[in-house]
Amino acid sequence: MRILSQITAGFAKALPGIQESRRSFGRLFPYLWHYRRAYSALFMTLLFNVGMTLFSAWMLKHLTDAALNRDTDLIKRILLLGIAVSLLHIILQYIQVLLQNRTVNRIALDLRNDVFAKLMEVKFNFFGTMHTGELVSRVTRDVQQTCGAAGSYLLHLLIMPISIAATFVYLLYIDWRLSLVCLLLAPAAGLAGGVFSLKVRQNNKPMGELFGRMHAFLQDALSGYTVIRSIGLERHMKGKLRTYGEQIIGYEDREARLQGGLYAGSALIGTSSFLVCIGAGSFLVANGSLTVGSLLAFVSLMQVLVSPFSGLASQLGGLQRSLIAADRLWTLMDQPVDEPALTGNDKSAPSSPAIASESVSIRRLTGMIEFDNVSFSYHDGDDNVLRDISFSVPSGHxxxxxxxxxxxKTTLFHLTHGFQQPKSGRIFIQGRDLALMERTESQAMFAYVPxxxxxxxxxxxxxxxxxxxxxxxxxxxxxxxxxxxxxxxxxxxxxxxxxxxxxxxxxxxxxxxxxxxxxxxxxxxxxxxxxxxxxxxxxxxxxxxxxxxxxxxxxxxxxxxxxxxxxxxxxxxxxxxxxxxxxxxxxxxxxxxxxxxxxxxxxxxxxxxxxxxxxxxxx
CATH class of the missing domain: 3.40.50.300 (P-loop containing nucleotide triphosphate hydrolases)
Structure with a gap:
């Protein structure tokens, strides 16, 4: 009862993590759906891989039995069939790798473009709350990690249940008695995978945040190298980076221990299943109720059956790492944007070596800038940094x-340019409320030299x-x-x-x-x-x-x-x-x-x- 209560408590703790994973994957799903044809083709190649595994066991069984029966004609036919199927498998493997990489790379491109586009539209004061180096880490490292959930981790998790079910059905076909004995070992492998997945999520969330802080530190150190050299901070900065590295190593060592425990447990389950199968199967061969070929096929497939269980745990761990990175991306994507947002025209702006801004052609205006009782504070509840500002600038003055x-002074500039919005009052450009103007239109009115x-x-x-x-x-x-x-x-x-x-x-x-x-x-x-x-x-x-x-x-x-x-x-x-x-x-x-x-x-x-x-x- 105590063991059962501990397992129940573990699942209760894991439930929020599972719900978070579902939400994260739900946000990622539209990117995958956009490439549904590619995923359909990938899924078909993976199904062929499952069939290839079963075919290999079938060929081992019949080749062994044909060899023991000295049936050379049957051996030749099986070998020719095996060569043809193997050539087809090689071709499909090439297509699978090519298609998977191309699809995941395009999803990464879509994600990175969307995250960057969001950063170009978030409220101006957002950039004062996050370090540039951490944002760079989100757009690069986190996007790359998130794509693991769109690539091998996802595909293996989709195909593994089918592989396990198909393998077990074929094992039942070979010998139902051995299959039922070995089935008792499967829950242990599944439990190990579930525990590993939960522990990996708990470990990788703080490690991802630590990576972001380290990237921010590196950007500061490299951009401020003149100050570092002039003050003599080289040793201090080296020590700080070493501290970050040691903290990250601590998390990585913990994950290595988790992986080591998982693989050791998988090896124990695999060895146990092999000994049980070979032992019980030997007795069945001895009394003539099982052929040698069937026993060899069964043992090889049993290893294939155990491998997906342990592999499932590993893939779940990788998926968790990807979804944790995705959580950090969704945090950015949920940031409020400046209103009114950019119009769709900016999507057609040419891509240049430098960051491009929308170019809008407008006629020379003859109006003025006018502040009407404007007040502003950076955060709700804070004291106003500008209070009751009113003035007008006639055209040409x-x-x-x-x-x-x-x-x-700088805050007033930012308000004039539309970088910030007033807490109260209004700003007019040629008699038009700045808050109601399209951003591209207001941007075209100003030339700014900071x-x-x-x-x-x-x-x-x-x-x-x-x-x-x-x-x-x-x-x-x-x-x-x-x-x-x-x-x-x-x-x-x-x-x-x-x-x-x-x-x-x-x-x-x-x-x-x-x-x-x-x-x-x-x-x-x-x-x-x-x-x-x-x-x-x-x-x-x-x-x-x-x-x-x-x-x-x-x-x-x-x-x-x-x-x-x-x-x-x-x-x-x-x-x-x-x-x-x-x-x-x-x-x-x-x-x-x-x-x-x-x-x-x-x-x-x-x-x-x-x-x-x-x-x-x-x-």
Missing amino acids: TVALVGPSGAG QETHLFEGTIRDNIALGSLNASNTDIIAAAEAANAAPFINGLPNGYDTDVGENGSSLSGGQRQRIAIARAILKDSPILLLDEATSSLDSEAEFLIRGALRQLMEGRTTLVIAHRLSTIRHADTILVLNQGQIVEQGRHDELLRRNGLYARMYRLQSDDLQWAEGSLIPF
Whole structure:
């Protein structure tokens, strides 16, 4: 009774895991159904494999009996039949492997595309909750592991019950007495498999999460190698990676012990079944109720029967690992998206070496940006980081945002660009509510040059072309010339076809910034968002590009974050933010006369005025 209660408790604990597995597989099933014809063909090849196993036992039985009876004609006929069937089996095996790999690879492609597409649509603040390295692990490692549930694990689990049933029926045909004796060993193999499957799921869930954290650490370490070298953190970082590795090894060792116990148990069951069969069968052969060929066929099939039971456990373990990885993917897929979402048009965007953005052609607008009593907080229940913000930017005017660090300038930028949605209040673009506009339409209205420039994998030409995917090579070169990027580009060995490296690592900060400005010039949007857009340029480059930016800004509505107050003296309006509120607004001279926060900030930077007179932003 105690053993029975322990088994019942084990199944009760396993039930939630089984339910989770069903839910995970249910989410994966539509991807499999899309390739149902391929799976039908694969299933037929697997059925032939089962038939081949039974045919081998049949051939062993009849060849042995024919040899003992010295029937050479029968031996020849059986051998010829065996050769023909084996050739067919080889051909089908090739087709099975090819078809299985092609199908699983396409499912992996579909999964990876869908997960990545979801990441391109999730709410903007989601990327602040997960490390980029962990997200990369989800899109790569977890997708690959999930596909195990669509490949060999799934196919073997589908065919194993059929293989077991067909083998047992043939064993009954050979000798029902031996079959019933050996049947008693089957439940032990099935129980071992169930326990193993549960333990593997419990072990692999934390191990998968640990892999994600290790990938995040590696990305941080490799991208921040300059800081590591400058501070002397090499030994510390090596130790940290070693700690991650030892933790992962601990989980892998536990799984190895589980697998070792499973295979040892399977070997015990297999050996026991062999001894029982060969022992009992020998007596039956001795008294003439069983032929030698039948005994050999029975023993060989008995091993085949035990093998699926132990193999079933192993496949269940692999399936659990795949479904745990799938759970992590579904967690991403369930993230809420920004509304309104991208339209279907973005699916036709061309695939380029760099990440492509939708290019939308719109007419030059004559409206304004208007904030109407906007408040914002990053999480429900948190204090607002912006409170009751109201202002308007007439078409063609330039408004500068200034204030101490943490005042809310960048958050206001994100709201203007539609990256975040207000908690209360509304934002209007040319009199239209930004929240009601299609994302592709609002994206086309803005050209954004951030303070920290990001370049994508690919060439200089690829990165500039992201401003307008339909731009000609002439347009790209013209944009580079306007941004004063052409001289240094033409000086590179490969010119516009120079690979920029990871995030532009092969270029200087100023060169990266000028490429970003060229991208904004090429986009030719009616609204410019500049976050200290020329902070990385040296004095000579600032002077040369001043005219290009003045021409670019003319007739456009411009919102600029400025850290050097000397650069915004000629802005039409300056908004001074502090603790999430607009505390002052007006022109430069007006704000200085009020002797408020702006005047204090300006005086603090007065030591820089002598060299800041050649301001880059040409207001």
